[in-house]
Amino acid sequence: MSLGLYIHIPFCRRKCFYCDFPSYTGLEHLYSAYVAALCREIADQGGILSGAVVDTVFIGGGTPTVLSGKLLAAVMDSIRQAFKLADNTEISIEANPGTADRSMLDQLRQCGVNRMSFGVQSFSDPVLAALGRIHTAGEAVQAVELAQKAGFENLNLDLMYGLPDQSLHDLHDSLAMAYRLNVRHLSVYGLKVEEGTGFAYLANQGRLNLPDDELDDAMYEAVMDSMPKLGFARYEISNFARPGYQCRHNLKYWQYQPYLGLGAAAHSFIDGQRRANVSDVQTYIDSVSSGQPPVVLIEQPDRQTAMAEFCFLALRTVQGLSVSQFQHCFSCDFFSVYQFAVDRLVRKGAVIVAGDNVRLTALGMKFGNQVFSEFLL
Ligand code: SF4
Known part of the structure; x- marks a missing residue:
């Protein structure tokens, strides 16, 4: 069986105002214990799935690169010890601009990471500030160029539209900058205001200045119109790639292929069964450390x-x-x-x-x- 591995790193420096992902701030004191538990879960599952050949690994979050290069290397070492990896395994990691310096990038390359996905969202500083992002547009450009200098050729940028105070002009500028940076893949999402987020709070108070439906629609059409002109072919509703650079890991989700999720809040799909790990970081550490599976949900859909x-x-x-x-x-x-x-x-x-x-x-x-x-x- 070929298998995708998803590794969840549930930590961020700061919570973005629109984010409802399982990611936490202020838990720096748990980083080492979390990685130790994660490595143990990787080893346990590698023993159970010893016949599987892993051909994609996706280290996502959260912001995986808030961990040190040494901790990330320990995660990669555990994966290699526990699982058989195919020769051409796609190994992706998510990063935010400003969280990966040259020495970490070099370490990631040495560990075999061959694809980076930067959460950029926009190249407009006012829009980034409105989102609560930790970086500026200039820092995003620097991060991409630094990754390229370190030898990462297969780069994705996440971009968003339909954002507070974002104009059509801002969006066009962001798409043009992504093109100039010569990245291979773009994920472009429309904002959805999710319950429990900072944006939901502001929206309830009437203080979130979102584009109206007409502008939102114009932004969607601008993305669809621009992508082929910039050399990116759409292959999924929100994902666009240059030829040969589709994300093989994410394709597994859409093509009903098996994947194993490890870490707090990670989800798995194996043999038609869906499983989810506990979201709370301390509970996850305690469960795995005491030899208990951290799984809180097992579903066999009818x-x-x-x-x-x-x-x-x-x-x-x-x-x-x-x-x-x-x-x-x-x-x-x-x-x-x-x-x-x-x-x-x-x-x-x-x-x-x-x-x-x-x-x-x-x-x-x-x-x-x-x-x-x-x-x-
Ligand atoms: S960096 Fe990503 S995961 Fe972290 S808070 Fe922002 S949107 Fe959420």
């Missing part, structure tokens, strides 16, 4: 739920879902289950059927969530 998940994950990709893969996974004909839904979506211009694939049109991609609901049985 057949109908699994089919729906398969469909809306695959439909996120430009390639769409493979009818033959559906048949292989569920031993039944896709159209015997979904003919009615597909016909309706084809009539609406949201879906097309081409050979073995059912995929979203540009319109379907724009209104993905409404399309996905048609696949709930």
Whole structure:
């Protein structure tokens, strides 16, 4: 079995105002104990999944690079000791500008990390300040150039649109800067105000100055229009890559491939079963250190739920879902289950059927969530 490994580092220097990810600030005193527990969980799971060949590793967060290079190297050493890695394993790490200096970048290269993903979000300083980011636009440029000097060629930038006080001009500038920096991959997300975040608090008080629907729509269209002109092909609703630089790890999520999540709040999908680890960092450390699995959720989705998940994950990709893969996974004909839904979506211009694939049109991609609901049985 080929397997993706996701390693969660749940620490950040400061909480961004829009963030609802499982990441915590002020826990520097737990970094070493957390990594020790993580290495133990890696070793335990490597023993259980000894037949697996890992071909993607994604160290995400949080901000993994708040840890020292030495601690990150210890994590990579544990992975190599516990799992068999394929020769061409994609090994990604997330970083924020200002958290990875040259010596850490060199250490990451030595550990075999071959892809970096920078959370940049925007190249406008006022927009970054409104998001509560810890870095300026200039620091983001420096971080990318430093990574390139250290030998990282496969770089992703996360960018956002629909942000407070962001103009269409700001967005165009950010896309143009990403192009000039010659990165290989862009993830471009529209802001969603999530409950419990600083932005939700401000929105409830009427103090969040978001673009109106018309401007938000213009920003979406600007991204879609600009990407091909800048040489990035869309391969998933929010992800764009130069040829040969699609993120192989993230493709596993959408293509219903198995992955193992390790660390606090990490999720796994193996043999059709979904599992989640405890989010609280101290509880995670205590569980693993005492030999207990840190798993708090095990779900075996029923057949109908699994089919729906398969469909809306695959439909996120430009390639769409493979009818033959559906048949292989569920031993039944896709159209015997979904003919009615597909016909309706084809009539609406949201879906097309081409050979073995059912995929979203540009319109379907724009209104993905409404399309996905048609696949709930
Ligand atoms: S850096 Fe990322 S994970 Fe950390 S608070 Fe900001 S958005 Fe959340």
